[in-house]
Amino acid sequence: SxxxxxxxxxxxCQRGTSLTIQCQVDSQVTMMFWYRQQPGQSLTLIxxxxxxxxxxxxxxxxxxxxxxxxxxxxxxxxxxxxxxxEDSSIYLCSVEGERExxxxxxxxxxxxxxx
Amino acid sequence: xxxxxxxxxxxxxxxxxxxxxYCNYSTTSDRLYWYRQDPGKxxxxxxxxxSNGAVKQEGRLMASLDTKARLSTLHITAAVHxxxxxxxxxxxxxxxxxxxxxxxxxxxxxxxxP
Numbered sequence: 614s615x616x617x618x619x620x621x622x623x624x625x626c627q628r629g630t631s632l633t634i635q636c637q638v639d640s641q642v643t644m645m646f647w648y649r650q651q652p653g654q655s656l657t658l659i660x661x662x663x664x665x666x667x668x669x670x671x672x673x674x675x676x677x678x679x680x681x682x683x684x685x686x687x688x689x690x691x692x693x694x695x696x697x698x699e700d701s702s703i704y705l706c707s708v709e710g711e712r713e714x715x716x717x718x719x720x721x722x723x724x725x726x727x728x
Numbered sequence: 729x730x731x732x733x734x735x736x737x738x739x740x741x742x743x744x745x746x747x748x749x750y751c752n753y754s755t756t757s758d759r760l761y762w763y764r765q766d767p768g769k770x771x772x773x774x775x776x777x778x779s780n781g782a783v784k785q786e787g788r789l790m791a792s793l794d795t796k797a798r799l800s801t802l803h804i805t806a807a808v809h810x811x812x813x814x815x816x817x818x819x820x821x822x823x824x825x826x827x828x829x830x831x832x833x834x835x836x837x838x839x840x841x842p
Contacts, residue, residue, distance in 0.1 A: 614773070644828060655816065655832045656771075669827050705770060709828065714778065715820060716761050717830065719771040 617720035636706035641686035734833035751817035759820035
């Protein structure tokens with residue numbers, strides 16, 4: 614399985630500012646995913662990021678608010694822009710597993726608190 | 729609307745007991761995944777179920793999939809405290825010629841008391 618790291622692991626930010634979260638994978642992967650998980654809740658997919666193409670955003674998420682970069686097959690960033698307290702959440706990146714199973718492997722997450 | 733429903737959402741049980749978590753889904757799919765999440769941690773893949781009738785076992789956990797009933801179960805045998813966690817099921821609902829899509833259940837928070 615892939616080993617995934619995220620930076621930062623946590624941060625406390627002021628409203629109106631932006632934070633960029635980095636996701637690094639130890640192997641080349643085609644698809645990377647960004648999720649949000651609010652306390653005690655399930656996962657909500659923000660977007661799918663394929664290398665070489667624009668990210669595909671889910672309903673309720675827009676590029677201006679959550680710009681994503683995918684410069685190569687092992688790295689991606691998610692920016693949370695113009696933050697408000699409602700953006701306080703855990704942000705998780707994940708990657709697809711082997712083609713046979715399509716399971717996803719998750720990074721450790723970034724715990725964001727917006728004050 | 730595609731839905732994945734888990735029940736119960738919360739389960740408190742005694743060590744040594746058996747119990748089952750259910751995952752019902754509304755779409756046609758033959759791929760279902762179970763994940764575990766410890767408090768403050770990320771998600772760990774537990775089981776990958778890829779066909780009707782699939783059964784996987786790891787220690788005290790056993791997962792099964794009935795695609796006709798659109799139901800998966802996660803059975804806990806002789807529970808121990810270390811199994812306390814939140815368990816999520818997720819269903820592959822990827823449409824033809826479209827982006828890969830997982831639909832997640834709400835999670836079952838399991839507390840096992842000594």
